[in-house]
Amino acid sequence: MIPPPGTGAFLNAHGWGGAAVRPLAGDASFRRYFRVELAGRTAVLMDAPPDKEDSTPFLAVGKHLHDLGFSAPQPLAADLHQGLVLLEDFGDARVNPVLSADASAEHDIYAAAVDILAALHQHPHGCVPPYNEAEYLREARLFPDWYLPAVGLAEAPGYNDAWALLWPALFTHPPVLVLRDYHADNLMLLDRPGLKQLGLLDYQDATAGHPAYDLASLLQDIRRTVSPALETAMVARYLAARPGLDEAAFRTAYAILAAQRNIKILGVFTRLYVRDGKPAYPRFHPRLWELVNANLEHPALAPVKAWFDAHVPAAARTGVQS
The missing domain is CATH 3.90.1200.10 (Aminoglycoside phosphotransferase (APH), C-terminal lobe)
Structure with missing residues (x-):
């Protein structure tokens, strides 16, 4: 699974330049996920093609849950024009x-x-x-x-x-x-x-x-x-x-x-x-x-x-x- 073309520039712009990007998962939608690793830090890159997926509700509901005190992954950076969102990494323990x-x-x-x-x-x-x-x-x-x-x-x-x-x-x-x-x-x-x-x-x-x-x-x-x-x-x-x-x-x-x-x-x-x-x-x-x-x-x-x-x-x- 290859990261989307704008990944490098997006990560560079948000303090993750040079990070390793590895496939993480996909789901029943058109969204894809990658783990981003740099100097002991990790995050999850969500690729949600904007012509197929609207990430605005995801971000809004995630903020609402977080504000209520529940654990929803919060965005570290986002470019919705490209459909890229960098998220807090909850690990692998599904x-x-x-x-x-x-x-x-x-x-x-x-x-x-x-x-x-x-x-x-x-x-x-x-x-x-x-x-x-x-x-x-x-x-x-x-x-x-x-x-x-x-x-x-x-x-x-x-x-x-x-x-x-x-x-x-x-x-x-x-x-x-x-x-x-x-x-x-x-x-x-x-x-x-x-x-x-x-x-x-x-x-x-x-x-x-x-x-x-x-x-x-x-x-x-x-x-x-x-x-x-x-x-x-x-x-x-x-x-x-x-x-x-x-x-x-x-x-x-x-x-x-x-x-x-x-x-x-x-x-x-x-x-x-x-x-x-x-x-x-x-x-x-x-x-x-x-x-x-x-x-x-x-x-x-x-x-x-x-x-x-x-x-x-x-x-x-x-x-x-x-």
């Missing part, structure tokens, strides 16, 4: 690979992640767009728009109408800041004491929405299996930390949002494969279907389950073949 190597701290790490959400949700959500019905539907429609054609199925009537019966349950609580991709691969173990020991990544799509969304994202992880016992314990932990919530309404919203998110991601990962030529993503489809099939058994999902049972046969629930 929760998912750390727990893959040694799961002994799993409960404590998830407890810390849940406590962060509970604390965050007691603050104003800041200046982010609303997670409204139109956005929930746009996301849910990624399934019929991308997944169904990829498995040779046409969309049957009634999909939007089934979801429309569910949306009112998602507006029973004042909106909070929803980071949208809160899971083990976007959480970093930091050498810092207390609640903020987890670093937060990948929040540029943050919205103002229901507090159950990020909890469902954390506990129904596509890349890492969270046991039913741990999921149950962590939902209970969140509710205990926020005793003013209507527990029944929260649990209903959690079920709906878990299903909406997992069904959306079936579409997103199909699009990444079909449109963007990223062959790694269909391998997650079996895990997603495992989650979706379980999600649809919740009574709150009855209208959507009826649509899936009528129009998406078992043979089409195995994933797109790469």
